[in-house]
Amino acid sequence: xxxxxxxxxxxxxxxxxxxxxxxxxxxxxxxxxxxxxxxxxxxxxxxxxxxxxxxxxxxxxxxxxxxxxxxxxxxxxxxxxxxxxxxxxxxxxxxxxxxxxxxxxxxxxxxxxxxxxxxxxxxxxxxxxxxxxxxxxxxxxxxxxxxxxxxxxxxxxxxxxxxxxxxxxxxxxxxxxxxxxxxxxxxxxxxxxxxxxxxxxxxxxxxxxxxxxxxxxxxxxxxxxxxxxxxxxxxxxxxxxxxxxxxxxxxxxxxxxxxxxxxxxxxxxxxxxxxxxxxxxxxxxxxxxxxxxxxxxxxxxxxxx
Amino acid sequence: xxxxxxxxxxxxxxxxxxxxxxxxxxxxxxxxxxxxxxxxxxxxxxxxxxxxxxxxxxxxxxxxxxxxxxxxxxxxxxxxxxxxxxxxxxxxxxxxxxxxxxxxxxxxxxxxxxxxxxxxxxxxxxxxxxxxxxxxxxxxxxxxxxxxxxxxxxxxxxxxxxxxxxxxxxxxxxxxxxxxxxxxxxxxxxxxxxxxxxxxxxxxxxxxxxxxxxxxxxxxxxxxxxxxxxxxxxxxxxxxxxxxxxxxxxxxxxxxxxxxxxxxxxxxxxxxxxxxxxxxxxxxxxxxxxxxxxxxxxxxxxxxxxxxxxxxxxxxxxxxxxxxxxxxxxxxxx
Numbered sequence: 329x330x331x332x333x334x335x336x337x338x339x340x341x342x343x344x345x346x347x348x349x350x351x352x353x354x355x356x357x358x359x360x361x362x363x364x365x366x367x368x369x370x371x372x373x374x375x376x377x378x379x380x381x382x383x384x385x386x387x388x389x390x391x392x393x394x395x396x397x398x399x400x401x402x403x404x405x406x407x408x409x410x411x412x413x414x415x416x417x418x419x420x421x422x423x424x425x426x427x428x429x430x431x432x433x434x435x436x437x438x439x440x441x442x443x444x445x446x447x448x449x450x451x452x453x454x455x456x457x458x459x460x461x462x463x464x465x466x467x468x469x470x471x472x473x474x475x476x477x478x479x480x481x482x483x484x485x486x487x488x489x490x491x492x493x494x495x496x497x498x499x500x501x502x503x504x505x506x507x508x509x510x511x512x513x514x515x516x517x518x519x520x521x522x523x524x525x526x527x528x529x530x531x532x533x534x535x536x537x538x539x540x541x542x543x544x545x546x547x548x549x550x551x552x553x554x555x556x557x558x559x560x561x562x563x564x565x566x567x568x569x570x571x572x573x574x575x576x577x578x579x580x581x582x583x584x585x586x587x588x589x590x591x592x593x594x595x596x597x598x599x600x601x602x603x604x605x606x607x608x609x610x611x612x613x614x615x616x617x618x619x620x621x622x623x624x625x626x627x628x629x630x631x632x633x
Numbered sequence: 634x635x636x637x638x639x640x641x642x643x644x645x646x647x648x649x650x651x652x653x654x655x656x657x658x659x660x661x662x663x664x665x666x667x668x669x670x671x672x673x674x675x676x677x678x679x680x681x682x683x684x685x686x687x688x689x690x691x692x693x694x695x696x697x698x699x700x701x702x703x704x705x706x707x708x709x710x711x712x713x714x715x716x717x718x719x720x721x722x723x724x725x726x727x728x729x730x731x732x733x734x735x736x737x738x739x740x741x742x743x744x745x746x747x748x749x750x751x752x753x754x755x756x757x758x759x760x761x762x763x764x765x766x767x768x769x770x771x772x773x774x775x776x777x778x779x780x781x782x783x784x785x786x787x788x789x790x791x792x793x794x795x796x797x798x799x800x801x802x803x804x805x806x807x808x809x810x811x812x813x814x815x816x817x818x819x820x821x822x823x824x825x826x827x828x829x830x831x832x833x834x835x836x837x838x839x840x841x842x843x844x845x846x847x848x849x850x851x852x853x854x855x856x857x858x859x860x861x862x863x864x865x866x867x868x869x870x871x872x873x874x875x876x877x878x879x880x881x882x883x884x885x886x887x888x889x890x891x892x893x894x895x896x897x898x899x900x901x902x903x904x905x906x907x908x909x910x911x912x913x914x915x916x917x918x919x920x921x922x923x924x925x926x927x928x929x930x931x932x933x934x935x936x937x938x939x940x941x942x943x944x945x946x947x948x949x950x951x952x953x954x955x956x957x958x959x960x961x962x963x964x965x966x967x
Contacts, residue, residue, distance in 0.1 A: 354764075355764075355766070358761050358764050358766060359766070361758075361761055362758075362761055362762070362766070362772055365758055365776065366772065366775045366776065368837070369775055369776060369778060369779060369837070369840070369841070370775060370778075371801070372779075372790055372791070372794055372801075372837065373778065373779075375790075375793075375794065375801050376786075376790050376793075379793065387799060388798065388799040391804075392801065392804060417636075422638060425638055425642075426638075426641075429642055429645075433645075433646075433649055437649070437653060440653070441656070441685045441686075441689075444660070444682050444685060445682060445683050445685055445686040447682055448678070448679050448680075448681070448682025448683040449682075449683060452675050452676070452678050452679030452682065453675060453676070453679065454675070454676040454679035454680055455676070457679065460683065460687075463690070464686065464690070467690070467694050469894065469944070469945070469948065470694065470698070470941070471894070471897075471898055471937070471940060471941055471944055472898070473898065473917055473920050473921075473937045473940060474697070474698060474701055474937045474938065474940075474941050475693065475694060475697035475698060475701065476697075476924075476937070477697075477701055477704065477924055477930050477933060477934055477937070478696065478697035478700035478701050478704070479693060479697050481700075481711065482692075482697075484711070488648075491641075491644065491645055492641070492642075492645040493645050493648055493649070496645065496649050497645070497648055497649045497652050498693065500649075500652045500653050500656045500685065501652075501656065501685055501688045501689040501692055501693060502685055502686045502688065502689015502690065502693060508686065533678050533682075558781060561783065562782075562783035562784060562785070564783075564784065564785055564900070564901040564904070565900055565901070565921075568904075569921075569925060573636065575636055575641070576636075576641055580783055580785045583785050583786070583789070584785065584904070584905065587789065587905065595796075597793050597796070597799075600789055600793070601789070601790070601793065603789075604785075604786035604789050604790060605786075607783050607785065607786050608782050608783060608786045611781050611782065611783065612778070612781065612782075614781075615777075615778070615781045616774075619774060619777075622777070622781065623773070623777070623845055623849075627845060627846050627849035627850075
């Protein structure tokens with residue numbers, strides 16, 4: 329240490345000043361670059377929101393009015409009225425209900441299934457465990473499109489096309505490999521002694537799972553929860569394939585329906601942007617309130633793995 | 634006739650609860666069955682707990698996997714039983730379908746541009762964020778924003794951004810068009826420009842998530858390594874080349890693999906953005922159309938298997954190459 333402080337003292341005034349100037353310059357460049365990147369990210373967002381509040385006459389004028397005059401909040405109401413005209417019965421509350429129904433049921437089933445399986449993989453020794461675990465990891469590489477058609481045939485044979493079952497009921501069997509992997513990483517880090525103490529106290533497997541494991545991995549469960557919620561809220565292919573009746577559509581498929589019908593007439597971009605904003609808003613709110621969990625869930629697989 | 638919400642939700646709710654309860658009962662049943670045969674407590678517990686996944690593996694993975702391979706050698710429209718036609722679907726794909734090669738080229742080209750550009754961009758931003766700067770939480774939040782957006786909303790937004798007559802991009806470029814005296818560019822509807830447009834949209838989307846992952850990787854690099862490098866009088870540049878990048882390489886590798894797999898499977902954005910027919914369609918969309926619009930489930934399965942082989946080959950290639958450039962701390966020491 330002493331050699332460093334000595335050499336620092338030995339540096340002449342002028343050079344030290346030069347170093348500090350270089351430091352400041354680097355900082356300024358960093359901030360400028362970061363600001364430029366964030367403009368690239370934020371401008372489209374703002375453009376979406378601004379378009380959604382514009383009267384139709386202002387959509388196509390240059391220079392762009394970033395803050396519309398007047399601000400038409402009723403675009404949001406009108407967009408849904410328009411959708412209701414195209415697909416009778418599909419009003420705002422119905423779409424919200426459909427989306428939440430799918431999202432919540434899928435999330436609950438996946439969290440329960442995944443936590444049980446991860447508990448099994450992390451805390452018990454049984455023959456073939458490691459082979460099965462590697463098999464599970466390799467299913468992550470399998471593109472969803474490969475299994476799509478046979479799975480569709482299974483649901484068709486069960487007579488459950490145009491119901492929500494393919495989107496929510498099938499999840500009880502298995503759950504995502506990625507989610508099991510993530511949760512297992514957390515469960516592995518819990519010391520064995522806690523479990524042993526509970527067994528001595530006469531706790532059974534379910535009690536250990538419910539009273540010890542789940543509370544200890546609560547942050548991981550929350551992280552998984554928000555990511556699964558987001559995944560199901562945004563999921564497009566599943567509802568697109570399995571649902572036919574417009575009143576059953578969740579928001580994302582309604583958006584497609586809306587877009588197709590509107591494209592036949594003049595594109596009503598202000599309504600489409602209003603719908604996109606409505607679709608994005610809950611996820612953004614969730615992101616801002618549970619940001620820590622989003623980032624934790626995202627990074628754990630890459631860094632801990 | 635409008636079906637009431639109750640009529641749609643209730644039957645599913647019942648079946649959902651029944652299947653959930655059924656799976657739990659099966660797990661308990663398996664445990665007692667194994668115990669009955671004098672299997673040790675720990676082993677019986679383990680198998681019982683992973684039962685949901687075993688069922689899922691069989692029903693949602695292994696069976697459909699084998700079945701779709703079989704279907705790829707058949708003609709199948711879902712109304713008649715599949716009819717074995719040997720390699721005809723593959724022959725059709727490679728020699729007869731005029732849209733197959735353009736679609737494959739489009740998908741591959743998209744991944745080849747999107748993955749490296751996105752990765753280099755997010756490494757740069759992650760390095761900037763890793764400097765001692767103020768307000769890191771705010772920057773990270775901003776960059777991560779696009780990643781949480783529904784792909785459908787992203788697609789619609791960028792269609793509007795790139796709208797030839799009135800999108801933000803063409804409005805901004807108006808002076809350039811005037812200067813060069815050319816027509817405004819058509820972006821998504823121009824065969825030569827749809828690729829850059831898709832790549833810009835793709836980068837906007839993946840940018841943030843990759844950056845956050847890479848930043849976490851950067852924060853994981855032990856500080857001592859830099860202190861040692863400082864003592865050796867290493868410059869900023871050589872610290873980047875000899876410390877930061879090697880230590881970050883496992884995270885870069887992870888992003889590369891997931892990026893390739895993800896880009897080749899682009900679906901929702903491609904579905905929302907119509908492009909000229911001659912340019913082909915992204916493979917996932919083509920598979921969807923062949924199956925669910927035209928009812929060619931056999932041919933669609935063959936296409937899906939082709940996509941799987943491409944993904945596996947590329948992933949294998951990346952894994953093979955990883956020995957050359959990915960540095961794992963545990964390995965070198967031993």
